[in-house]
Amino acid sequence: MTLDLERVRFARGGRTIIDGVDATLPGGALTALIGPNGAGKSTLLHLIAAIERTDGGELALDGRELGRMRRRDRARLVALAEQQAELDPQLTVAAAVLLGRTPHLGAFAPAGPRDHALVAHALAASGAGHLAERQIGQLSGGERQRITLARALAQEPELLLADEPTNHLDLSAQLVALELLAGLARGGLTVVAALHDLSQAAAYADHVLVLAEGRVIAAGPPREVLTARLVHEVYGVRAEIIDHPITGRPLVAVAGGAAAEAATPDAVPAGTGSTPSA
Numbered sequence: 001m002t003l004d005l006e007r008v009r010f011a012r013g014g015r016t017i018i019d020g021v022d023a024t025l026p027g028g029a030l031t032a033l034i035g036p037n038g039a040g041k042s043t044l045l046h047l048i049a050a051i052e053r054t055d056g057g058e059l060a061l062d063g064r065e066l067g068r069m070r071r072r073d074r075a076r077l078v079a080l081a082e083q084q085a086e087l088d089p090q091l092t093v094a095a096a097v098l099l100g101r102t103p104h105l106g107a108f109a110p111a112g113p114r115d116h117a118l119v120a121h122a123l124a125a126s127g128a129g130h131l132a133e134r135q136i137g138q139l140s141g142g143e144r145q146r147i148t149l150a151r152a153l154a155q156e157p158e159l160l161l162a163d164e165p166t167n168h169l170d171l172s173a174q175l176v177a178l179e180l181l182a183g184l185a186r187g188g189l190t191v192v193a194a195l196h197d198l199s200q201a202a203a204y205a206d207h208v209l210v211l212a213e214g215r216v217i218a219a220g221p222p223r224e225v226l227t228a229r230l231v232h233e234v235y236g237v238r239a240e241i242i243d244h245p246i247t248g249r250p251l252v253a254v255a256g257g258a259a260a261e262a263a264t265p266d267a268v269p270a271g272t273g274s275t276p277s278a
């Protein structure tokens, strides 16, 4: 399902945080939402999930305005995995993930075998099958991250939003999470993930949306969007975009401090746009 954002605006405390965002996020694709700290990535995900109300503009999923849907209907379509998700520390992991089934259950209908099977599947896919009987309050940051993703998966959404889904995860678990999201997108799910690692965005995303100060700076396929010039403009960091020696995907090689200053402009291949713009 395609997600269309039109002139989306959001302000708090007299500050405009999302400033007229126009974007089309393709269906059946993984979109990486990138941008510096405070750019508005989490806020935009909250607006899409209708956790916050916009101060203007429209958000539509396959032409259906998300803000006008009944809460329960929206919860069947849209799931948000975020670390700050409030989970009762007393619950077992399996019980917490089962809460993802709530929008699909009737008011008096208990969870059935299919719901429990979906929970087990979501836990296994998130690399958390072994945690099912543990208590939420006893989990590490990375374990908790896997649980929030599992809960969102158990919700069986059409649109999956993930806020920094690799945060706290070890290297192997990061790849598991990203491969899971990319695989779900290949299977037809619309996935939007806020990511900080530009090389991971380039490796896994089909589409990249770059935000800065609440505005869209660039959008499109990773290879077109993630240029050295963009990285410099948005992050003030020197970078070169090279081909990953194993996957062939773009690899954003960044250099900071003395290393960046010592490198001569001659070392930058032509056409990468690595020379900082004035």
Ligand SMILES: Nc1ncnc2c1ncn2[C@@H]1O[C@H](COP(=O)(O)OP(=O)(O)OP(=O)(O)O)[C@@H](O)[C@H]1O
Pocket: 012, 013, 017, 035, 036, 037, 038, 039, 040, 041, 042, 043, 044
């Ligand atoms: N409820 C709020 N009231 C006031 N300001 C807010 C509120 N929520 C977010 N902000 C501000 O909005 C801006 C965008 O925040 P947001 O969390 O969306 O950024 P982000 O791109 O997700 O950042 P990060 O990469 O640090 O997670 C920040 O300057 C933040 O301080």
